[in-house]
Amino acid sequence: MNHYDLIVVGSGPAGRRAAIQAAKLDKTALVIERGRRVGGVSVHTGTIPSKTLRETALNLTGWRERGFYGKSYRVKQDISADDLRRRLLITLDHEVAVLEHQFDRNRVQHMLGTARFIDPNTLEVEKGDGELLRVSADSILLAVGTRPYRPTTIPFDGKSIIDSDELLEIASVPRSLIVVGAGVIGIEYATIFSALDTQVTVVEPRQTMLDFIDKEIVEDFTYQLRDRNMKLIFGQTVDKVEKDDNGKCRIELSNGRVLQSEMVLFAAGRVGATDTLNLSAAGLEVDSRGRLKVNPETFQTAVPHIYAAGDVVGFPSLASTSMEQGRIAARHAVGAPASEPPQFFPYGIYAVPEISTCGLTEEEVVQRGIPYETGIAHFRETSRGHIMGLDSGLLKMIFSRKTRRLLGVHIVGEGATELVHIGQAVLNLKGTVDYFVENTFNYPTLAEGYKIAGLDAWNRMGEGPKEAPVATGESLDKTLSAMKKAASS
DSSP: OEEEEEEEEOOSHHHHHHHHHHHHTTOOEEEEEOSSSTTHHHHHTSHHHHHHHHHHHHHHHTGGGHHHHOTTOOSSSSOOHHHHHHHHHHHHHHHHHHHHHHHHHTTOEEEESEEEEEETTEEEEEOTTSOEEEEEEEEEEEOOOEEEOOOTTSOOOSSSEEOTTGGGGOSSOOSEEEEEOOSHHHHHHHHHHHHTTOEEEEEESSSSSOTTSOHHHHHHHHHHHHHTTOEEEESOOEEEEEEOTTSOEEEEETTSOEEEESEEEEOSOEEESOTTSOGGGGTOOOOTTSOOOOOTTTOBOSSTTEEEOGGGGOTTOOHHHHHHHHHHHHHHHTTOOOOOOOSOOOEEEOSSSOEEEEEOOHHHHHHTTOOEEEEEEEGGGSHHHHHHTOOOOEEEEEEETTTOBEEEEEEESTTHHHHHHHHHHHHHTTOBHHHHHHSOOOSSOTTHHHHHHHHHHHHHHOOOOOOOOOOOSSOHHHHHHHHHHHHHO
């Protein structure tokens, strides 16, 4: 039986980052992955496939050029499911190759097989050929991720009534699609297929969607979806799903309304992939959705030497935050000092258009009783927006009136997930509205929107007190003068 300092179950973002971090600290690490290849849900059915599908759809349809050439413009007239998969397969092969190289370079051992607890420190791994192997460790990290929630009342057939994993294997692009669930996954796929000119209907039992996003951003996003003829049905549950005699999918809603489409995507939540782990042998329990509860600072479970990170611990369920959770958990597990998880992190929704946000929403600022001001910039106000043919896109910043500090940045539109990092940096460095007013941004860029939004807020806030210059051995002015002189010589 092989013994390690750290065993990681799952090779997604949290698992691979944890194992590599442990290895960099000269600890022995083993990664166990039950899939056919390393990478986890993120590489094979989640983050990478959905974002690759999005980029492929936007490229082949000519979506980004329609502002100039009209809604009928297409790069490729007949787009097939094979067209969508071609780039996906190339991307996945590259991601797996990079990950395997990272494991080899850092001396991280990995094996394919299904792991289950024998006791709190021992796992039994069933390999693909049926061979059983036992391994043990001082610490164990569970990074098994999630899988789509599949209620027994939905007659999934893998062809026309599918979940988000099965969507990647469809035989053809449907002419019409009903998406059940207006969460992040449902909205991402709904808008991607809408860009492919599929008639899309979204059904959501709640009265709203994406409630953790700033309301003004959601309202702008919703307007854009309805403007391109997407149907959004809120406040209705699905009572029945079936196929009629013509092979069409038929959905009955709680208010008696009947919907029909070629395909139904059920995307109403996910559950932790913990059912095969035999957690009771380790003294662990999960909630109703198969997720594990952890200490949010160390990511320890109820059993101190067993950790969990990534989607299996719940919100925010992002690849980016999962990586950081895995790194922190690994450092704590092997006795190395670990920093606390960041207070503010960017949240990206790769819909069409993108949404990205960091910091407090306007609703949260109001709830906390903070006097505030907002600044708004529309992408069409920037020269780069005109060049790109953008007629939509919104950047919103929220500032404290008392301290002038940035409290939150919220973006909907082209490149939102890239642009948000400027606001994230200023937010975490406790910058103020004056930073955006006084600094220069490349021209023409969409990033100019930060200056426009900053000026929009500054015009209502007025000029704030100037800080005294920092006293150092050499003044900042002299330093900058010397830098400029060196650059010109």
